[in-house]
Amino acid sequence: xxxxxxxxxxxxxxxxxxxxxxxxxxxxxxxxxxxxxxxxxxxxxxxxxxxxxxxxxxxxxxxxxxxxxxxxxxxxxxxxxxxxxxxxxxxxxxxxxxxxxxxxxxxxxxxxxxxxxxxxxxxxxxxxxxxxxxxxxxxxxxxxxxxxxxxxxxxxxxxxxxxxxxxxxxxxxxxxxxxxxxxxxxxxxxxxxxxxxxxxxxxxxxxxxxxxxxx
Numbered sequence: 001x002x003x004x005x006x007x008x009x010x011x012x013x014x015x016x017x018x019x020x021x022x023x024x025x026x027x028x029x030x031x032x033x034x035x036x037x038x039x040x041x042x043x044x045x046x047x048x049x050x051x052x053x054x055x056x057x058x059x060x061x062x063x064x065x066x067x068x069x070x071x072x073x074x075x076x077x078x079x080x081x082x083x084x085x086x087x088x089x090x091x092x093x094x095x096x097x098x099x100x101x102x103x104x105x106x107x108x109x110x111x112x113x114x115x116x117x118x119x120x121x122x123x124x125x126x127x128x129x130x131x132x133x134x135x136x137x138x139x140x141x142x143x144x145x146x147x148x149x150x151x152x153x154x155x156x157x158x159x160x161x162x163x164x165x166x167x168x169x170x171x172x173x174x175x176x177x178x179x180x181x182x183x184x185x186x187x188x189x190x191x192x193x194x195x196x197x198x199x200x201x202x203x204x205x206x207x208x209x210x211x212x213x214x215x
Contacts, residue, residue, distance in 0.1 A: 004033040009047045009214035013095070016049035042102060046094040046214045048185075056096040056188060061195040066179045067128035073197070074173055074182035075136040075150070075163065076143075080109055081183055081198040082118035085209045091202065093211040098183045099199030102212070111146040119153055121201050122181070132161035133176075135169035 008029040015025040030040045048056070084091055084101040092102045119134075126132050134150050136143045143165035150163035166172060173180050174190045181197035188194040202209055 005035065005039050005042065006214060008033040008035060008039075009043060012043055012047045013050060016047070017051065019049075042092060042212075042214065045100050045102060046092045048095045050095070053095040053097070056098070056185070056194075059188070059194055060097060061179055061193055063125045063195070063197060063200060064128070065193075066126055066195065068130050069178045070131040070133065070176075071126055071129045071179045071181060071195070071197075072173050072176035073122065073132060073134045074169060074180070074184060074187060075134040075146075076109065076140055076169075077182050077184055077187075078122055078198040079115055079118045082121055082201060083114050085198075085202045085205065086114055086117060088209065091209060091211050093199075093213050095215065096185065096188075097199075098185070098188070098196045099202050099211065100183050109140060111142050111149065115146065116149060116153060118198075119150055120157075122197055123153070123157060123159055125197055125201055126181075127159075129179075130160065132159060134161070134163035135172050136163065136165040137169055138165040138167050 011032070012025055012029045015029070016022060026040065026043055030043065081091070081099060081101045084103055090102045092100045094100055123132060132154065134147070136147050147163040147165045154161045154163070170187055173182060173187050176191065179193040179195050180187065180191040181195045182188060183196055183199060
């Protein structure tokens with residue numbers, strides 16, 4: 001018997017590719033296949049109109065494109081995605097080529113040793129950048145402390161940059177004139193130079209972490 005989630009994803013992709021409204025299509029295929037809330041969330045985060053997905057993939061930078069540039073990092077988004085990979089958690093390789101955490105770990109995130117390990121991996125990927133600025137979501141728990149820890153890590157590694165916990169990181173990310181590291185589709189579509197830094201690091205890991213796909 002076909003997997004109802006994969007069947008729903010294929011139908012959603014088909015409808016979106018023909019210009020039908022996204023919200024209505026999500027409801028239609030979700031109801032048709034009796035999907036639960038978690039499965040519908042996977043469709044939201046992983047399935048896009050083929051042309052839109054291809055356009056997003058073409059726009060994504062590589063880390064080497066950031067040499068000599070100041071990179072803005074969607075802090076919690078990128079850190080939590082890498083933490084999920086390091087913990088063996090659930091990851092989705094979406095239609096647009098972006099790797100996303102699908103455990104929704106941000107809701108209960110608490111910074112710890114794995115957070116700094118993830119930050120180290122991000123900074124390894126940006127060794128040639130002129131600077132790295134982490135923008136953290138201030139409403140999330142312990143964001144101020146995490147910003148301080150990231151500033152200390154940058155200083156210890158001799159990398160230029162900063163970290164700040166602010167109420168609306170997306171505003172700063174969208175306004176940034178250089179590369180922006182994020183897996184958030186809304187951010188990716190609104191910045192000139194998007195980079196799925198966490199996803200690139202995960203795809204280069206060996207052994208490769210388990211990645212779910214709806215293709």
